[in-house]
Amino acid sequence: AQTVTQSQPEMSVQEAETVTLSCTYDTSENNYYLFWYKQPPSRQMILVIRQEAYKQQNATENRFSVNFQKAAKSFSLKISDSQLGDTAMYFCAFRGGDDKIIFGKGTRLHILP
Amino acid sequence: EPEVTQTPSHQVTQMGQEVILRCVPISNHLYFYWYRQILGQKVEFLVSFYNNEISEKxxxxxxxxxxxxxxxxxxxxxxxxxxxxxxxxxxxASSEALVLPSNQPQHFGDGTRLSIL
Structure with a gap:
């Protein structure tokens, strides 16, 4: 069974700093997708970024980028120039051949003014 | 941008009662999902639905x-x-999902908070 592990329950950084959120996963599949979802205090689930496992190039979306290491089964999220609005719970997620999403436990990120 | 909408935003129900949570997926999406998140815990998959039947639960x-x-x-x-x-x-959540595994993201609604008394 696939598992997703986020080892940082909570992090705080100053506004404008760069922060990296860690995620590791376990799967025997070769073809899958990885996602980072953001859940602000309003409780919505917002897709931040996604990565196809067959692509070696790391995905980038404005201030958000990932470091995808397939062999190590690692998928970290980097937020550059962090903003107060980035304060949220961040979930790493895996989607394989059975189509359901497996979420990690989340990392609560606080951006401090 | 099209959205998944859920109603109600908050539902309070007595234990033992039946409750129905409603969702309107994005109109051209074919796959539908329910997840739940107990307070302070991770989001958990409940069920997926396609072509009028449960795909997985x-x-x-x-x-x-x-x-x-x-x-x-x-x-x-x-x-x-x-x-x-x-x-x-x-x-x-809903997605277009034409081929598995799909990079089509699942679009989530804002959620319904269910409180059982």
């Missing part, structure tokens, strides 16, 4: 749960006899 999705697409636009989750431990945030 988790061990959480027992006989007390059912899903339906009654009219081609709504997608509902029914809990027949609610328990205290059913209190959670319930998220509906």
């Amino acid at each position: 988790s061990e959480i999705f027992d006989d007390q749960f059912s899903v339906e697409r009654p009219d081609g636009s709504n997608f509902t989750l029914k809990i027949r006899s609610t328990k205290l431990e059913d209190s959670a945030m319930y998220f509906c």
Whole structure:
């Protein structure tokens, strides 16, 4: 069974700093997708970024980028120039051949003014 | 941008009562999902639905749960006899998902907070 592990329950950084959120996963599949979802205090689930496992190039979306290491089964999220609005719970997620999403436990990120 | 909408945003129900949570997926999407998030815990998959039948369900999705697409636009989750431990945030999601595994993201609704008293 696939598992997703986020080892940082909570992090705080100053506004404008760069922060990296860690995620590791376990799967025997070769073809899958990885996602980072953001859940602000309003409780919505917002897709931040996604990565196809067959692509070696790391995905980038404005201030958000990932470091995808397939062999190590690692998928970290980097937020550059962090903003107060980035304060949220961040979930790493895996989607394989059975189509359901497996979420990690989340990392609560606080951006401090 | 099209959105998944869920109603109500907050539902309070007495234990043992039936509750129906409603979702309107994005109109051209074919796959539908329900997830739940108990307060302070991770989001958990409940069920996926395609072509008017359940594709997959988790061990959480027992006989007390059912899903339906009654009219081609709504997608509902029914809990027949609610328990205290059913209190959670319930998220509906939908995706286009043409080929598995799909990079089409699941678009989530804002969730329904279910409180069982």
